[in-house]
Amino acid sequence: MMLTILNLSKQYEEKVTFIEVDDMNKRFTWKFTKYIFIFLTITLILASAGIGLFLTNIVKLAYNDLNTADDFYMEMSISKEDNGYNLSNDLKQKLKENNVQLYIIDNQGNALYPKKHKNIKNKLIDNIYNTTTIPFKNDHLSVALIYPQKYKHNLNNKENIDITKLINSLYINNYNAYQHIEKNNQMMFIENPAHQKVVYTTEFTEIENNTFKFLAISYLLLLLLNIILVIMFAFIISRRISKPLFFYNDWIENLSKGKLFKPSSKHYNKRTKKLFKELNASVEKLNLQLTEDKIYQNQINYYREKWLSQISHDLKSPLTSIYGYARLLSSETIDTKKYAILISDKASYMTELIDSLNKNFKQETDQMNVHKEAFNVSETLNQLIKSIQYNKFEINNHLSSKEFYGNKLYFERMMMNLIDNSIDHNKQNPKIQITIQNQEDGLIVDYKDDGKGINKTAEKNMLHSNFTTKDNKEGHGIGCTIIMDCISFHNGTFKILPTKKGVHFRILLK
Template identity: 25%
Template sequence: MKKSGYRTSFHIYIIFCLSLLVIFILASCFFFSLFSVQKGDGSTVVNNWVIDFTENFKSQIVFINNEPLITQTAMTQLQEERIGLQILNEQGQELYSYQKPTQAKISYSNIDFLKLYHFGYLENRETTAFIGTLSNNGTLYSYILYFPFKIAKVTMYLNGENFTYGKTIFLICMSTTLILIIISGLLYGFWITRNISKLTDSIKEIPNRTYLPLHKKGAFADIYESINALYEEIKNADQLCKETERLREEWIANITHDLKTPLSPIRGYAEILSEDGSVSIEQRKRYSQIILKNVEYTEKLLNDLKLTYQLESGMIPFNPSNGNIVRFLRETIIDILNTPEYENRIIHFESDYGEIICSFDSTLLMRAFKNLIINAFVHGNQNTEVTLQVKKSDSSLTIIVSDNGNGMSKEETAKLFNRYYRGTNTDQKTEGTGLGLAIAKGIIETHGGTISVSSTLGYGTTFEILLPAIKID
């Protein structure tokens, strides 16, 4: 076992022994309190002193003309101990008393006498009565001593003098119990240390990815289950990092290729225009248009990269203003359809409201919805149609963008908003940057909203945008 294991076991053992010592001290105090009483002068004595005092007091009672009296010594002793006295005849009637309590009777029945003998009190529990007997000239007398404290009579017979054998048994039992507790404490300490050592080894294996999930029972079951769950999350995070790194490398390769693609014709046609003087005006115009088209594509790639960085770092300019979002969405659709590339496409628009005034950044939000709609056309086919629905509630705005295109598998849907992911379910070459949907998601989240996607392969895809944070008038 390692040194740390021994230290742990030692600490557990020390705590255990200290706890046992405290319990032993408290038990001893409780045990002592049961078998001790405090006298009137404040001193503490073993409780059988009461019985001895009662038994010996008979010698202090004298008879003069058959009338009971007590000696001066007895009177002084009763005063010092604040003990009351009654002397009774055979019929239970009082013959003599000295500083008796106020609740004491002058005549006792047999039942009262038995109750007083067994319990030590009749009404007032602040005193405890003990009864003694003596005889004079063949006549039986009884005397009652009232001690000024409460005491359980059952403990009168459990003392060092009358319970010597019991004390021996008690000491043997206590010693045996103490030894068993110490041994069990040591075994428990080593058991705890062993399990903690295993837990420590398991935790050390996690960073090295060599941990094997363990399913334990008993006191440490929950800890092992938590470690298993933690390791599973770490494995998933590792897998996600690997996948993200793979997609990033793939994206870098694709973006590098996409940047080279427009640069090649730009350079080629620029060299022709600068070196070949026989180029006609029509050819010069056509070459210039090709160069401009590729420049625009390059600018789009760079803008997507810049916008992605701004969204990720929270540095994107966000300038919301109040406007009619229904009109805004209609204008966005018209702007897409006015593009020659998509002028023959069909986009349906459905809204039960002609006007919904809310706060949004029109420039950013137009970019988001254009990315969603154009993405459906790029990854669909020539017959793909897009439907845009607007729904309103008291506290939220829901915009649904759906298409009847090719749809996606669950694996593709799970990766759809990844910054480096490009859809593959298309027959044509995808010239996008792979950032369109990630940008759309970032813009919607900047507005305080959420976006979710559902898709069925062969039936189409649906995006649901919820904007709960937008104030709707």
């Protein structure tokens, strides 16, 4: 019944953890997506502003010289208002730079712009070779551009010249139906065989409408595709960044529960450690510090229990004497002074004994790094495994003698670093098998795991001081040093034995 309750509790805990991680992932993805959408919105606003600026300046960019101006340019640069016509700043600038006069006239030469002028027929005749006209709005209106005079001529038939034909003959781009010629100081007009009729329209053609529709649909599809891609990339990137964080969250949660080892995760790799370099270093340092504190605490507990055992044993005899003498004092037939002195001596002895034991306890704990004593190897190993709460252990105990004369702290730290190396260098936590047995000249520890193993270079160099296979070499390599310090302290040996999978170390401590 109790086992069933424990299993249900464990399943509930795993389910709650999964829900918490899933919620965290959703929050992270939503937050990342929100920022991506803000970025996209700003980008679209800037792009729209850029397109708007481009469209408003497209005429200026396309017509960089007044000589290239045509009917489209005039349509875009001249606007009709209630009080007349208004020229764009770009057109005004071009007219000023080229010292050109602009008139908006009807087909009879009457000036609609500027208003101070009336009919400019004579002006057009006098400047016929430095004037161009551009169709404007309809067949009755034109824009006349009069450049600085470069040619002089005398005509005898100014009064008889057809002003409509004259204006038409000055059209650009073969819009002129007539061409003017001078002969005997008289102006005549002939038909232009290459004449092209000007098409005026206030609506877009079907082709233009279809083009605009195509562009609009294409823009919307591209916008929709962009939004879909943003969502996809936000999801992918958030997952890539957040999943390693879940690993570190699980690791810290393990440490908070007293599980002093790194959890299994396929997301913990070189890329993760490089991306979260500072976080990884901090958690590893925390794990190492908690492990060392746990080992130290175990050692202190060991010496405390030893001290309590000693003090209870050593105080038992004087306390028995004091108890007996006190019983004798209750009898009136004895010499009380004699036994009172004995009780005082025993109490004084107890005080000295406690002071001596306290001093010995302090010396032992201060010198426990270099102190040798007999300790129970099996209990020490089981206590260490219980401390780190790692659940993939197989302990094979073949000890004929439970106790080993050596340094308990060195032994604990060596085993802890072997276990830590196995967990740290494998994405998935490996199964660890430890076999301990006695030998005539010492203690043999066979250490195996089923992880990815070590390469030849690591095998060759791992016995060297400060060797490490970790990416961040600063502060690492200490584990191998501690292992070798323990072996050296016990005048032992370290061998790497061949195995199909993982590692197999054989350590002899003497």
